[in-house]
Amino acid sequence: MGGEGFTEEVIRLAGEEIRTCIQCGTCSSSCSTAHLMDNSIRKLIRLVLEGRKREALASDSIWLCTSCLLCTVRCPRGIRPKAVVSALRQICEREGIRSKDASFERIFMDQIRSSGRISEVLLSAAYALRNPDAAVPIMEMGIELLSRGKVSLDPGSVSGMDEIQRIFREFENE
């Protein structure tokens, strides 16, 4: 399925340096969510270079990246593994391949669109409704956070909503 074109595209989006990867694993072992990933960031880069598009795009790892950039800071070859993740997300988006967690991002963006910011409580609630499995731990944590005043029920409001709407419109027109 056009494996080579896939490699070229990721390289175009994330930089030529990817070709110089020595598979040392500095990225994966620097990664705070590596233990949750099915393929480590290092392996993801290997999959990209091998043109194994289906495996790379199906990988959970793409969606578990927290963008902390430690991989990118530490890579001895000057590769930006985070940029690889972003590139893969972009390709997934275009090709309609969603991870099981894409619903979260959808809810997240919907809230931004309607009120300009997110409310932790509403966001968690909406997510819990769609993922009943996750509901109990979310509620447990939510109660704890509420009792300590770490989250608020009132999302508040932002000025310049029309500006935010314009950004969404422009993005969608692209």
Added chain:
Amino acid sequence: MDPSERPMRIGVYICHCGLNIAATLDVEELRRFAETLPNVVVARDIQFTCSDAGQNTIKSDIAEFKLDAVVVAACSPRLHEPTFRRTITEAGLNQYMLEMANIREQCSWVHMDSPALATQKAKDLIAMAVAKASLLHPLETESVPVSRDVLVIGGGVAGISAALDLANAGLRVYLVERRPTIGGYMALLTDVFPTNDCSICVLAPKMAEVYANPMIKLMTYSEILAIEGTVGHFRVTGVTKPRYVDPTLCKGCINECSSVCPVEVPNDYDFNLGKRKAIYMAIPQSVPLVACIDTNACIGCGLCAEACPADAVKYDQQSEEFKLDVGAIIVATGWQPFDASRKEEYGFGRYRDVVTTLQIERMLNAAGPTRGDIVRPSTGEIARSVAFIQCVGSRDQTVGNPYCSRICCMASLKNAQLIKERYPDADVAIHYIDIRAGGEGYEEFYLRAQRLGINFIRGRVSSVEEGDDGLYVHYEDTLLGKTLMKRYDLVVLSIGLEANRDAEVVGNLLGLSRRPDRFFEIAHPKMRPVEAHIDGVFIAGCASGPKEIQVSIAQGSAAASKAMQLLFKGEIELDPTVAFVDRDKCIGCRLCVDTCPSRAISVKDTAFVDEARCKGCGTCAAACPVDAIEMRLFSDEQILAQIRAATAVKGEYPFIVGFLCNWCSYAGADLAGTSRIQYPTNIRIIRVMCAGRVDPSFVLEALRRGADGVLIAGCRIGECHYVSGNLHALQRAEVLRGLLKEIGIDPRRLKVAWCAASEGDILARKIEEFVDELRDLGPVGTELAAALPSGKV
């Protein structure tokens, strides 16, 4: 026979180079064209001109046609100029009566898709060569006596090896070492790979030999302050720092003085693991075996002076300046360890149990601070588990060291073995990216380490964390594909080798160039491994990059043998292609004195060029406001003749005349050829020794004769073969652009470019860009026409 009395008789030889030239260029047409050129009495095309048959043809023609000069249109003069100079010398001509037209690297190989235009360009190149050849003069090489003494800078194993070889061959050697003892890093190591023999046991006899050899003058605790002169006669000034101990009196007993010294400081010879006194001896095997007082630590209590039975402590000792006159210099200034605290994630400097390779070497050393025990510095207990982390400060672009330090894999394999042999139950692991064991016996050494039960974990460690009970190492086992964490008692950072910052002074004094990795650059990365760019200067050991002991020793010997070749005859031939002054024209303005990078010009009433020192760059000739300085080769009239020949038929638009410096840009253009990088045919390249040679009159002449643009290309800024020639070129070009604007010519018609010898692609791209720019500007003179109200010239 005097060329001034009758017209020159020139032979032109056009090389097919098999199909390298003939496949693109119409060599027969080139030959027919050459026959029509003025002064040419014979022109031939030859299959391989550099072959014996080709050379014999030239030789017999010289005799038969009574040739005065020869033009060979073939490959780059940088390749075969020496060959053909020899050829014509054998036939009785002066070697300088040769000119080459570069129709391979700078024509057939770079214009493979446009044979017709390439052939036209080759015609121009041949016409230019013939024009220059018509103005050549025989030049005589002069021999001058040289000093047969050699200066070796750096007393590590490479410097020791060089000094001993030179001395044993009968040359006098001055060995200058910055520290109080010779021996370098090798003297501090424990057993060394791949034989695991004791380092100091094999080195100490060599150190003693240096001390005992009457042909070696050893100068420790000394530094070089100034170096003047050139090959054969370097005048060196240096200083020996006071050690406050009279070396002629000190018996080297050291205990008497140091045991009473009340000051303790971290021992830099143990890489700060142990302690030493303010009066100290670097190592027990120090050469010379003389104590030294560290003035930063000494409190001046006077106890050591009282204790010394030989009365050797002299607080009033002064530094002593020395002056040397040497024929050659060997730079063996070595390396410095990577500063491990720069990799913050590994915790060196924060966690006491994180140490470096050099510290573990000292720990393993029976004479070291722990007497050979491997301990956790935090507790003093024996370490039960040890991790080696490879590639710390090597292969790492985040610290600016993309190179492999080459010895660290073997050093860790060795240290891991030593630990495992001493503590068979210890858990010893090596965290590596790739194991590089490429020397003789090295792979077997690796095999031995594996058999000993050392754990090899493939994956670069991302961080080290200190916990309550030890150090936690984070890594991905890339063969398992699992991110893991492992506890160790002791972590050894396998630190890389860096260019020695302290050697920069010497490098600057000598004008040595440095590679992007900051090590000194050798004259050719493969073919001339121990020669510097500067005549009479050689580089050995880690000064030119990380090397193991064996290679450093070999390079020391190689540098010594190169110095011997140079000096044994007792005289060297001077290159006659230098500058000279027409005393009648000189007005004594001193502009040339300031311009000369070799400091070869002095002025009394008029200027005078020291021909032994002049390197022939020609920057002075271009700077002289009254044209009183002339070059013996690459003279004004020769270059102007080339310009006129190039512009005689303007066969192309846009038409560019290029002046490329011999060392970088011209070499870069050659590289574009050998790499077959294609670029437009619009440029006619004139070789000059330096971009600084380009006289404004050359540029004006080219534009006046119809060139649409002029390119001046030199070495990258900071990398000029003559130190500052390119800066002079730049300055001159800026002034010239102002002048062009003044007279109504678009200043963009003069382009300046910098390009290294390794950047053929950049040069090709610059030419391409310039062609496009000039196409936008229109033919030369368009701007003049546009300036007139009628729109006509």
